[in-house]
């Protein structure tokens with residue numbers, strides 16, 4: 001059970017237990033949330049501090065479940081200079097934004113499904129988990145609204161996107177099929193000092209296919225958050241996929257994808273065929 005704001009009914013023990021369970025599963029950053037450290041003040045003498053602490057813990061527990069509680073996944077396409085160079089396309093003048101349904105999330109242990117007669121590409125990406133509700137925020141303030149991060153794969157059905165392009169139709173069927181958004185555990189915001197300078201890599205069956213720093217992004221993390229927030233309210237738990245560097249390519253049944261972000265997280269997913 002989670003309490004998002006402090007109230008007279010708030011039960012520190014229950015709330016702490018929720019946060020603690022979540023941390024055990026999701027992170028190794030025990031020291032900063034060590035209960036002894038967090039509770040080394042007198043709650044009766046410091047009610048404001050207690051209230052703020054409870055909110056902070058509730059918020060962390062909530063965000064660490066972003067793939068269950070988030071209401072949208074917003075993607076940025078063609079956001080790496082290296083990919084634009086590979087594809088021989090100009091840099092977009094404004095971010096190219098698409099949505100993925102949250103039903104496309106899968107977590108480690110689940111399998112990516114690929115229709116037998118269609119081509120699905122892997123795309124490794126930095127995912128930004130929104131921490132606070134925001135609407136029409138400036139680039140200067142955008143990083144304040146980040147709650148944390150994850151490593152993500154923006155699995156993309158290029159057969160469907162090709163069909164959509166021919167009809168000038170939206171890309172949805174190529175971006176938001178079931179299993180199209182494999183994600184890692186939640187990475188606390190403090191673990192990444194600068195989201196515009198983290199290293200992403202991906203191996204397909206043990207061979208490196210993608211390896212790039214987010215410093216190659218065309219639009220920075222703050223530019224993307226600010227831009228998206230001009231059009232839609234971003235809410236806690238929403239995920240922003242920041243685009244994929246060069247080296248994207250197709251997966252086949254029984255392939256194994258392994259990817260990583262700095263030395264913070266790695267994740268592995270396998271691929272299976274399903275009927276088209």
Ligand SMILES: O=C(O)/C=C/C(=O)CC(=O)C(=O)O
Nearest residue numbers: 076077078079156161243244
């Ligand atoms: O043009 C296509 O067929 C597909 C493009 C993408 O999937 C682009 C991205 O999503 C990206 O660059 O991250």
